Amino acid sequence: MRTRLIVGAIVIAGAASLLIQAPLWAHHAFSAEFDANKPVHFPDATVTRVQLINPHSWIYVDVKGADGKVENWAIEAGSPNILMRRGITKDTVKAGQKIVVDGYQSKDGSRRANGRDLTLPDGTKLFLGGSGTGAPYEVQRPGIDTEEK
Amino acid sequence: MRHRYLASIASLAGVVVLVSLAVASMAGQTTSTSKPPALPKPGPAPKTAWGEPDLQGTWFVMEAVPFERTAANANKPLLTDEEVEAADKAKAVNVGRNARNPNSATQDVEGAYNAVFNSILRTSKRTSMIIDPPDGRIPPLTAEAQQRSTPQGRGGARGGAGGGARGGRGNANDNPETTAQSPRCLGVQMPFLPLNTAFAQGTVMEIIQGPKSVGIYMEDDHAGGGNRVIFLDGRPHAPSNLKSVLGDSRGKWEGNTLVVETTNFAQGFRGSNPDTYRMIERYTRVDSHNLRRDITFDDPQTWTRPWTVRIEMGKVDDSRHMIFDSACHEGNYGMTGILIGARKEEAATK
Amino acid sequence: MRYWRKSYTIALMTGAAATVLFLFVRPQNAAPPVQQTALTRVAGKPDFSGIWQANNTANWDLQTHAARPMIGQPGLTPNSVVLAAPVVGLGTIGWVPGGLGIVEGNDIPYLPWAAQRKKENLEHWMDRDPEIKCFQPGVPRAMYMPYPFQIIQSATKVMMVFEFANAQRTIHLNKMEPYPNVAFMGYSVGRWEGDTLVVDVKDFTDATWFDRSGNFHSDALHVIERYTPMGRDVIRYEATIEDPQVFSRPWKISMPLYRRLEPNAQLTDFRCVEMVEETMYGHLRKEQLVKRWVGTTMTVDVTRTIPPGEAVHERYISGNPPAK
Numbered sequence: 001m002r003t004r005l006i007v008g009a010i011v012i013a014g015a016a017s018l019l020i021q022a023p024l025w026a027h028h029a030f031s032a033e034f035d036a037n038k039p040v041h042f043p044d045a046t047v048t049r050v051q052l053i054n055p056h057s058w059i060y061v062d063v064k065g066a067d068g069k070v071e072n073w074a075i076e077a078g079s080p081n082i083l084m085r086r087g088i089t090k091d092t093v094k095a096g097q098k099i100v101v102d103g104y105q106s107k108d109g110s111r112r113a114n115g116r117d118l119t120l121p122d123g124t125k126l127f128l129g130g131s132g133t134g135a136p137y138e139v140q141r142p143g144i145d146t147e148e149k
Numbered sequence: 150m151r152h153r154y155l156a157s158i159a160s161l162a163g164v165v166v167l168v169s170l171a172v173a174s175m176a177g178q179t180t181s182t183s184k185p186p187a188l189p190k191p192g193p194a195p196k197t198a199w200g201e202p203d204l205q206g207t208w209f210v211m212e213a214v215p216f217e218r219t220a221a222n223a224n225k226p227l228l229t230d231e232e233v234e235a236a237d238k239a240k241a242v243n244v245g246r247n248a249r250n251p252n253s254a255t256q257d258v259e260g261a262y263n264a265v266f267n268s269i270l271r272t273s274k275r276t277s278m279i280i281d282p283p284d285g286r287i288p289p290l291t292a293e294a295q296q297r298s299t300p301q302g303r304g305g306a307r308g309g310a311g312g313g314a315r316g317g318r319g320n321a322n323d324n325p326e327t328t329a330q331s332p333r334c335l336g337v338q339m340p341f342l343p344l345n346t347a348f349a350q351g352t353v354m355e356i357i358q359g360p361k362s363v364g365i366y367m368e369d370d371h372a373g374g375g376n377r378v379i380f381l382d383g384r385p386h387a388p389s390n391l392k393s394v395l396g397d398s399r400g401k402w403e404g405n406t407l408v409v410e411t412t413n414f415a416q417g418f419r420g421s422n423p424d425t426y427r428m429i430e431r432y433t434r435v436d437s438h439n440l441r442r443d444i445t446f447d448d449p450q451t452w453t454r455p456w457t458v459r460i461e462m463g464k465v466d467d468s469r470h471m472i473f474d475s476a477c478h479e480g481n482y483g484m485t486g487i488l489i490g491a492r493k494e495e496a497a498t499k
Numbered sequence: 500m501r502y503w504r505k506s507y508t509i510a511l512m513t514g515a516a517a518t519v520l521f522l523f524v525r526p527q528n529a530a531p532p533v534q535q536t537a538l539t540r541v542a543g544k545p546d547f548s549g550i551w552q553a554n555n556t557a558n559w560d561l562q563t564h565a566a567r568p569m570i571g572q573p574g575l576t577p578n579s580v581v582l583a584a585p586v587v588g589l590g591t592i593g594w595v596p597g598g599l600g601i602v603e604g605n606d607i608p609y610l611p612w613a614a615q616r617k618k619e620n621l622e623h624w625m626d627r628d629p630e631i632k633c634f635q636p637g638v639p640r641a642m643y644m645p646y647p648f649q650i651i652q653s654a655t656k657v658m659m660v661f662e663f664a665n666a667q668r669t670i671h672l673n674k675m676e677p678y679p680n681v682a683f684m685g686y687s688v689g690r691w692e693g694d695t696l697v698v699d700v701k702d703f704t705d706a707t708w709f710d711r712s713g714n715f716h717s718d719a720l721h722v723i724e725r726y727t728p729m730g731r732d733v734i735r736y737e738a739t740i741e742d743p744q745v746f747s748r749p750w751k752i753s754m755p756l757y758r759r760l761e762p763n764a765q766l767t768d769f770r771c772v773e774m775v776e777e778t779m780y781g782h783l784r785k786e787q788l789v790k791r792w793v794g795t796t797m798t799v800d801v802t803r804t805i806p807p808g809e810a811v812h813e814r815y816i817s818g819n820p821p822a823k
Contacts, residue, residue: 030261032322033486036254049822052680053480055334055371074812076482078266079371080680081473082349089679104258107490110809112482116249116261125247127265139209139465198542198654205653323785325776335772336665357651357658357669359541359548364651364658366667373772376660376667378649384763393768395665415768467655468675474682478772479634479706485812488783489805495785 030104034114038105040073047097048072052080052090059093059115061101075101075115083127085139092127099126194405194434199360202405202434207472208462210343210352212273216458218285222276226285229274236272245269245347268349278342280443281457287419294451298420322491325484332484334477337367337375339395339411340418340428340444343460354462355472356432356440363400363407366472374475379409386412389424396428407432421448438464536731538694542654545694545728549650550759550766553643553736556598557754558630560712562607563600569593570625585625588797595711601643603751607714613745620713620818627817629707632779633771635666635683637707638700638722639738639752647759649766657689657696662766670698678702681718681822696726705822706815717744718822732758744820783811 045061057077102117118126250256277285343351349370363379379398396411426448447455571580586593646662657670670689678686686702705718734756782803
């Protein structure tokens, strides 16, 4: 009878499809920082600044509060490194750009939220722009994917 | 031009350009519709200016390989082409984190962010990273290690998850030290295996090579990266009481393979004893496109025999930026957010 | 005649005895003889691989300065200073050692607003110095931190791994596309001019300083370095610093970098992220951990407070002008 230590490993079933949802233990516990009871929806947010940093990028947006006054919110997004391998740069999203933010406000009530969905006004995902999806492989196998068959 | 990937034929023999599928970026750039030009087949492994096999470059794990072979795949070291194709098809249509849960706000929060921030690797034919033992599974633990792994015997593995807060039972978010490894931004965990490929962890490294030393930068996506140095000048390991999170590495060439022994770890791996645990890597430049990294894990106090994983990596065009700075602690607003969030919740329940 | 032969013989035997002594009796761990060692080369260029360290007080203060408290307050008599509360228990160790600066002309040409900001930075050093928070030190500061660093050099890259925080910078000698982001350690492109390595560094963040005295820059910082070998074991390091948002003209630093010659010199871990968790997050613990210290003549009681509202989330408090 073998004892198996399961420390920091994913055991992936053989030929089953690999889900791209990362196991929760492996990552930042979002629900510890953001409040599921405080959803936010900003249909008309204007980007003021983008910080492509780890562990999470931050997109700062101006939104109109209930009283009509403009507030600046910090929206947490994902790590930029994968984006940069696809050609995104720190200048891709420009100040003045309109985006739609769907997320959850931070538990301490500050003007911070996680960007559960960040889309452009036409509904396409931020950073993917106007294309369809396709298989978003980050890199290709040299000599295999990049050869004429 | 920057947002449009083109294959190009390198002037240097053996340099391979990597082309990613064109994913259109923001308005203003156009989607590439033309096929990349044909590339030559992999050439022979190149050598450095001083005549040794050249391990240099930015290297990617290109295919997802399960860590251990499942029972379902016993005696089956390779999947069939059909199985691989089916798995890849399923990945392509799996919306992953784009799926929101309208019925559970908690699950919806946890599911952040959407899939644009995730990586997907193609499915490999290999059914396990472990190549030795041949059954693709970690060998049995020694009796002593089994005893260590029980709750009574469990030691404080560095960077372990939650628990163990001073003063007895506590919540992981009571203190920064007890939040999980990732929010602390403590950097790469050795041996840097490609286990969490959705976040590109363990999948990309850059090797810089001189005649007497080698440096390896391990990006590790958002966890803080890590930089190793390997001495090739025959010097002994550091004194045994000088521990290091990335270990103390010494390498020597055996034929075309760089054999690197790493000891003096500050922490074990999968419960191994840092005082007796060592890691032996074998780096082989297979051909112009490919690097093989075999890692043997040896600890007679933990496993009944050494075991070995194989990681195959592909090269990326040297003129492109495909590996990035991974400064994490500097931008770690999340740690403050997690802790203040927990304090506010506690205040609210008082 | 015989006298001459006798003294010759004595000289010969003395010389032989000395040789015997030298060859067989010298201490086992004798320091290597002092001599000019020849440069080794890799791919035809001077090989800078190895362990290096600066040996000056630049990380305390880029400019020439006398000894002063790390954190001070007015003393009893006019124009005197004493250690202030955060460091008073440290005695001598709480004082910054004096030293000659590395700035050519000893003048840092701040614009007027920036000169004032530098003064404030020095006053609020403990709140603002990114080094205290274990942030990666940037360039050129990493080159004169009081910790060794290791250079690994190939024909196409020069990698520097710093003991401090396991920070790293890679100098690209091959042609690269532009870097798509900013980085704490900047982005470095190098080329050889004869035996001098010339490195162009930019794409910095707005979050690093030059030293512990509040000398700072904006994200427009641009650094041009020159590494010139002075024999195998010393590098003459020069850096020209430009930042039109902060300085009225470029200015220059220069200093030697010394190879660490101890046998088997290597880096040891100084992974300071864990070291600063109490400092940076101690006020956010469920229960305060560091509370009180009782010494022979002094007791220190610590009160932690949580900054109100959004201020608790502030992280880059360097005083640097923010990136646009």
